[in-house]
Amino acid sequence: MKKYTDTGKKDTRSGFGAGMTVLGRTNPNVVALCADLIGSLKIQEFIDENPERFFQVGIAEANMMGMAAGLTIGGKIPFTGTFANFSTGRVYDQIRQSIAYSGKNVKICASHAGLTLGEDGATHQILEDIGLMKMLPGMTVINPCDYNQTKAATIAIAEHEGPVYLRFGRPSVANFTPEDQKFEVGKAILLNEGTDVTIIATGHLVWESLLAAEALEAKGISAEVINIHTIKPLDEEAILASVAKTGCVVTAEEHNYYGGLGESVARVLVKNQPAPQEFIATNDTFGESGTPAQLMEKYGLNNKAIEKAVEKVLKRK
């Protein structure tokens, strides 16, 4: 199996902040808005270097989304920053009408997504945001897997015309993708070639999938691992090519399985080449307080759970 090395644990939100710093220096049209969470979104450097291009809107996310839509009129590329919960569900209609339906070039950047927000508990742990955003016509949905990839994605979406939802998280996780990677929106990344099963993962679950694949290899199971950082538009070709080879699939995401990546993959398979699929996702539930590791263990979102799902799906082939 291809070897991946964790170069040191880092949070994906810091990858976003680093990407914003680069954009501040390279793209004069990029502006940032934040709803009272500068520290959490790690954008202080962008603000220090480009104070005139930063808008602190206070705890007023609806206004932030509308302002972002307005800033595009005149050629700006607004990046909004707040937690995933307040970036989506709280402002769904503002995004729907003023951004998506209006076709505005706004980048909705959402930190603290999913269970790994940890101790704050369910009020802040949104597990429905991918579904909410992918249902909006024209919305691109991206969930990068580590610091390096989040930084690359942040830089890349400034060049991508149209509304984008960029989802990342709070905890420090393995940083294993190349520092100098070129991020291609909508293009799956084949991390490990295998023949028995395809594991399709997004966000924090990508590293867990690699750990699972390693353990499975020791048991003689060859797992193909695909990093789907872009959930919409989905790289259907990559999925179909892999599943044609392996004949079964496990999807893995830090999200409810209603509306998540797994459902998108299932749709592609059912329409083209039906195959057994198991879902690593939360089971129509809210989260709760706890450490990220405890929560991922309790809700079945770690490498061990992926291993079990693989063993299960293999029996269904």
Next chain:
Amino acid sequence: MSNIQQLNDLSTQVRRDILRMVHKVNSGHPGGSLGCTEFFVSLYNEIMELKDEFDMDGIGEDLFFLSNGHISPVFYSVLARKGYFPVEELSTFRMIDSRLQGHPTTHEGLPGIRVASGSLGQGMSVAIGAALAKKLNKDNHLVYSLHGDGELQEGQNWEAIMYAAAYKVDNYIATVDYNGQQIDGATDDVLPMGDLKTKFEAFGWDVMEIKEGNNIEAVINGMKEARTRTGKGKPVCVLLHTVMGHGVDFMMYTHAWHGKAPNDEQLEKALAQNPETLGDY
């Protein structure tokens, strides 16, 4: 551009357009459209500096955002008669495959529209964003917006009102169509909003009133006055007193025609009160 007689003639023709548009598809919102006719006619013909060709970014010209998108008939009529798109296209209002959707949208590419509206309470935030983009672009033109008074019941407005004053968005004039009516009745019966002037002032805005919002000279003079108040560190609010349904006697002083189309007989009566001036579409 014009003398007062010409603008009044245009207003009468716009009223005919509004009535005929909503009658044809038996849907739409004539009340607020009729009440805001003088405002739109003044804004697009006497107040705003506009480029000849429409482009989305609107750099080097004034911008307008309609927040209460349901009064699309007046917006469409005034845009068409200003030359943004063919006047004949008004006949497609609310019909399948039309660029003139029930509520305005950029989605079908209709020139003159810069954001979708209809779901209420969102336009002020968008207008503020556009005003900030103008400042970043060192473009000295202004941003205008229109809001229903009932629409101010939506909380997002007050987030925007707070922001615009706190961050001195002073290249922006927000007008409130102060007709005191909303779908379910008088605003004072549905959800009384108290003294809007005092509220805007308390939030830090420069507030002025146009008492005769259906008198073209009063509207022009008032909006010119509003323009002189920009650039002084405060956003400007114009409380525009209008009569919903103005220009059609049986539609005035009631919320009944907020979102209801006239039947054949009612149309005939209404058009008789607004004789053709510039030619029907």
